[in-house]
Amino acid sequence: METTATQESKQTTLQITGMTCAACANRIEKGLSKMPGVTNASVNFAMETARVEYSAGEVSIEDMQNKVKQLGYKAITNQENEDAGHHREHEVRLQKRKLLISAILSFPLLWSMVAHFSFTSWIYMPEVLMNPWFQLILATPVQFYVGRQFYVGAYKALRNGSANMDVLVSLGTSAAYFYSLYLTINWAVQGASAHHGPSLYYETSAILITLVILGKLFESLAKGRTSEAIKSLMGLQAKTALVVRDGQELTIP
Incomplete structure (x- = not known):
């Protein structure tokens, strides 16, 4: 202060x-x-x-x-x-850990999405990746553990009568996740096969959260470098001045 x-x-x-x-x-x-x-x-x-x-x-x-x-x-x-003093370093470490977890869990979902297109049908895809329950297991930790910070931020913003990026991320990913969850439950109730299910959007919510976490990591790193650069620049300021008074040189703050 x-x-x-x-x-x-x-x-x-x-x-x-x-x-x-x-x-x-x-x-x-x-x-x-x-x-x-x-x-x-x-x-x-x-x-x-x-x-x-x-x-x-x-x-x-x-x-x-x-x-x-x-x-x-x-x-x-x-x-x-x-x-x-170590808040920024802690934030960077936290974002790195979340990014690693999110990337590992999101990669199979991304794989299933890419291999689903007609022009990428040559890509090998394990049958389990198309199982709705397996996709749900992968997407849930990303949505509610990695993405918890967005829900907390959105709640705080809405509680104060405003909106921010957290609100947008929470709304977008929740729409994809919960609609896919509804389709998964509906598919199970109808007694569908153990592997093939409806068109789901778990990969949309998981990959979006992963990309936003990646962006926040870059932001934290950039803020740290900017802050240090400005502090270094301020440290170059002159601390004293040499003035001439009554014919004499004086050093003053």
């Missing part, structure tokens, strides 16, 4: 975690700006920071943190940064 005081106002910088898109930054910025005592709030999505000008007598940093928490995110001060 960097806090500077002027005559009646203060300025602080908070680290924001949990943002997934620019809409999240806009929502936090609007929420902070509407707080009594806050004169200006600016949220930088790339740097994951919020710079707030406020009147200390009307609002506190704890109030701002509670407001950000109410919106579904987390605001961290530099005093807490010792615990939050």
Whole structure:
């Protein structure tokens, strides 16, 4: 937290975690700006920071943190940064693990989809890949374990009367998954064969989640490099100046 005081106002910088898109930054910025005592709030999505000008007598940093928490995110001060310093590294490791799990489970579904076209009929495809129950087993962990973060983000956004990318991903993948689940149950009730089933869309939801997770991993890596580059650039700022006063050279901050 960097806090500077002027005559009646203060300025602080908070680290924001949990943002997934620019809409999240806009929502936090609007929420902070509407707080009594806050004169200006600016949220930088790339740097994951919020710079707030406020009147200390009307609002506190704890109030701002509670407001950000109410919106579904987390605001961290530099005093807490010792615990939050590895948040970005943890996020990258988490996205890598989820991407690996999602890719492994989605590949057989992608295989069954590609081999299903007439012009790719020459590709060998194990019979089990067309079994609806097998596809359901593969798609379910991707939908509800790997994709859980999208449901959580969508819930937080809708609870606050707004929408973001998580809402779109949740709606799109849920439509494909639950429609396929309905077809699978209907196929089983009708006593169909053990292998061949209806046209399903499990691969649509699983592959979409995999690609979005891949994008979020790239985003986390890019944010880390950008943040470090900006910090390095700021470190190049001159700390002192050489001035001439009354014929004498002086070094001042």
